[in-house]
Amino acid sequence: MRVKSLLVAAALAAALAVAAAAQPVKIAVIMPSATTDAAFSQSMWQALQSVQKEMGGESAIELKYTENMWNVPDAAAAIRDYASSGFDIVIAHGSQYGSSVQEIAKDFPKVTFAWGTDVDTYGLPNVYAYTAAAEQGGYVNGVLAAKLTKSKKIGVTGPIEVGDAKTYIDGFIQGVASVNKSITVSKTWTGSFSDVALMTAAAKTHIANGPDALTGSSQSVVGSIGAAKDKGGVLWFGTQADQASLAPSLVVASQVYDWTGMLKDILAKRKAGVLGGVAYTLTLDNGGLKIAYNPDYKLPAAVKAAGVSAAQGIAKKTIKVQP
Amino acid sequence: MKGFLSWNVLSGILNTMVGLAAPFLYAALGETFAQTSGVVNLGVDGVMLLSAFAAFYVALTTGSLWLGLLAAALVGLAMGLLMSLISVTLKAEQGVSGIGLYMFGLGMSSLLFKVLIGTVKTIEGFKPVAIPLLSKIPFAGQILFHTDVLTYGAFLLVPVAWWVLEKTTLGLKIKAVGQNPAAADSVGIGVGRIRYLAVCIGSILAGVAGASLSIAQLDLFQDNLTAGQGFIAVALVYFGGWRPVGVLAGALLFSVANSFQLWMQVLGVKLPSSVAVMLPYILTILALTVTANRARQPAALNKPFERGES
Numbered sequence: 343m344r345v346k347s348l349l350v351a352a353a354l355a356a357a358l359a360v361a362a363a364a365q366p367v368k369i370a371v372i373m374p375s376a377t378t379d380a381a382f383s384q385s386m387w388q389a390l391q392s393v394q395k396e397m398g399g400e401s402a403i404e405l406k407y408t409e410n411m412w413n414v415p416d417a418a419a420a421i422r423d424y425a426s427s428g429f430d431i432v433i434a435h436g437s438q439y440g441s442s443v444q445e446i447a448k449d450f451p452k453v454t455f456a457w458g459t460d461v462d463t464y465g466l467p468n469v470y471a472y473t474a475a476a477e478q479g480g481y482v483n484g485v486l487a488a489k490l491t492k493s494k495k496i497g498v499t500g501p502i503e504v505g506d507a508k509t510y511i512d513g514f515i516q517g518v519a520s521v522n523k524s525i526t527v528s529k530t531w532t533g534s535f536s537d538v539a540l541m542t543a544a545a546k547t548h549i550a551n552g553p554d555a556l557t558g559s560s561q562s563v564v565g566s567i568g569a570a571k572d573k574g575g576v577l578w579f580g581t582q583a584d585q586a587s588l589a590p591s592l593v594v595a596s597q598v599y600d601w602t603g604m605l606k607d608i609l610a611k612r613k614a615g616v617l618g619g620v621a622y623t624l625t626l627d628n629g630g631l632k633i634a635y636n637p638d639y640k641l642p643a644a645v646k647a648a649g650v651s652a653a654q655g656i657a658k659k660t661i662k663v664q665p
Numbered sequence: 666m667k668g669f670l671s672w673n674v675l676s677g678i679l680n681t682m683v684g685l686a687a688p689f690l691y692a693a694l695g696e697t698f699a700q701t702s703g704v705v706n707l708g709v710d711g712v713m714l715l716s717a718f719a720a721f722y723v724a725l726t727t728g729s730l731w732l733g734l735l736a737a738a739l740v741g742l743a744m745g746l747l748m749s750l751i752s753v754t755l756k757a758e759q760g761v762s763g764i765g766l767y768m769f770g771l772g773m774s775s776l777l778f779k780v781l782i783g784t785v786k787t788i789e790g791f792k793p794v795a796i797p798l799l800s801k802i803p804f805a806g807q808i809l810f811h812t813d814v815l816t817y818g819a820f821l822l823v824p825v826a827w828w829v830l831e832k833t834t835l836g837l838k839i840k841a842v843g844q845n846p847a848a849a850d851s852v853g854i855g856v857g858r859i860r861y862l863a864v865c866i867g868s869i870l871a872g873v874a875g876a877s878l879s880i881a882q883l884d885l886f887q888d889n890l891t892a893g894q895g896f897i898a899v900a901l902v903y904f905g906g907w908r909p910v911g912v913l914a915g916a917l918l919f920s921v922a923n924s925f926q927l928w929m930q931v932l933g934v935k936l937p938s939s940v941a942v943m944l945p946y947i948l949t950i951l952a953l954t955v956t957a958n959r960a961r962q963p964a965a966l967n968k969p970f971e972r973g974e975s
Contacts, residue, residue, distance in 0.1 A: 528930070528931045529930060530931055537892040538892065543681050543684065547928055564785050564887055568884050571787065
């Protein structure tokens with residue numbers, strides 16, 4: 343009888359182990375804007391979907407998202423809800439969520455948390471941090487813009503002077519200056535990541551001042567692209583996601599954040615029992631940042647060569663870009 | 666400040682001002698109707714959002730901007746009826762009802778956008794139309810007479826709203842139910858009916874405000890497109906003292922301050938950007954403070970009417 347009980351218990355344990363092994367990894371992501379924002383949030387959602395597809399689909403990875411979490415307390419509640427409802431990995435995709443992650447991660451030591459853009463893991467073993475060296479792609483876009491501008495005036499529409507929005511623009515200005523220091527780059531900040539109407543007004547203001555090239559960062563730049571499109575002939579340089587589809591004849595190139603490498607590494611580490619403690623930075627060198635040239639825009643070969651050369655120089659560290 | 670003295674910059678500031686003011690004018694003039702009748706509708710932003718989506722979606726799928734505008738107005742009407750039902754018929758607390766309406770508009774527009782469109786797309790919206798002869802007037806011509814049809818409509822609405830409120834029987838009835846609904850009721854004015862009408866007029870105009878963003882100025886829809894413009898419109902009603910001309914002054918002040926701070930940044934004026942973007946709000950608060958004592962708030966504002974209660 344005792345042997346029989348032991349056999350049943352062993353069989354049950356084996357069955358549970360098989361069932362556990364077959365369970366998909368559950369990943370949740372909390373984002374400040376929509377998964378379709380053509381910018382920051384979309385870049386992460388697309389990367390997650392790409393990793394899911396590559397690793398075997400929904401049977402391997404279960405994805406859930408909560409979007410439009412402009413309000414940090416709401417986002418904190420969502421992060422805690424996901425952690426407490428059995429998710430293995432919770433990604434808080436916004437630099438404003440850092441303090442929430444710091445507080446919540448301590449209560450769920452078996453859950454992996456990842457947040458960005460920042461490099462601080464708060465010394466917690468179950469927290470990853472991630473950021474993008476946005477200044478690198480900004481520099482490349484700056485080189486391209488400087489080569490293409492005829493008016494020698496370029497406009498920059500930014501949201502709030504922080505994080506990768508700021509470093510992208512800083513890099514862009516350095517890229518322009520590396521080609522021609524006499525080009526005027528004027529900047530505007532709207533004070534909001536989401537105010538599309540004000541971003542559009544900012545772009546129109548730039549255009550009225552005479553530039554023939556614009557760039558900018560954040561979810562609200564779709565308004566700037568629209569303004570460039572309205573005017574016609576004003577070129578656009580994108581960042582965070584490939585923005586070519588918004589204005590195929592005007593978008594020259596976009597810096598694209600590719601989070602797939604980072605996500606795969608986090609999954610591999612989790613499988614090996616490592617739940618956090620690493621800070622990732624997307625760069626041109628590690629493939630996390632890519633320059634997507636718009637195939638519909640007829641970019642002169644010499645200009646593209648200058649862009650490619652700048653990207654290679656940054657990757658090989660022969661060109662130093664200050665963040 | 667030297668750069669500000671050129672014609673190009675001055676006309677640029679005024680040009681941007683005109684465009685920025687248009688959605689505020691529609692929404693705030695509409696809210697003036699509702700509030701004059703005694704109903705505060707804090708859901709203006711939600712109406713704008715859902716209508717902006719409806720206008721964009723219909724224009725995107727049918728190719729007709731006018732059908733898009735009609736869809737926005739119909740959505741505005743539907744939300745106006747909903748607000749009226751809650752606040753006039755059911756006599757719910759108006760502030761809370763309005764916030765509920767806002768959240769409904771925000772959530773529903775976001776959901777529909779995700780389900781029906783999925784990603785940011787752009788359309789060819791209403792283009793600027795030059796008014797013959799008038800658009801040739803030096804300086805002012807390009808600012809006032811070379812814009813899109815919905816922006817023209819916003820400015821034309823100011824005298825129309827004034828005329829309706831001040832010179833027509835309907836306007837007198839709207840004012841009467843907002844000032845003393847019991848007295849209005851005693852002379853046979855249907856308080857509920859007039860409030861329904863005023864709230865619906867307001868919501869239709871809020872719908873047009875949303876359309877002016879999505880199919881005239883921005884030519885796209887995105888989550889939370891209005892970024893709180895509906896709430897600023899409500900504030901402009903108080904700023905304007907429930908008078909269309911006052912609302913116009915407030916909308917122009919807020920918009921010119923926004924336009925000015927953008928030009929300050931473009932011209933490289935040494936001022937932290939965080940201070941620059943605060944400028945319109947600081948000016949508006951200052952102006953509200955100065956004009957507060959002169960405002961004539963409708964006496965029955967925010968008070969549900971119950972026959973037999975004074």
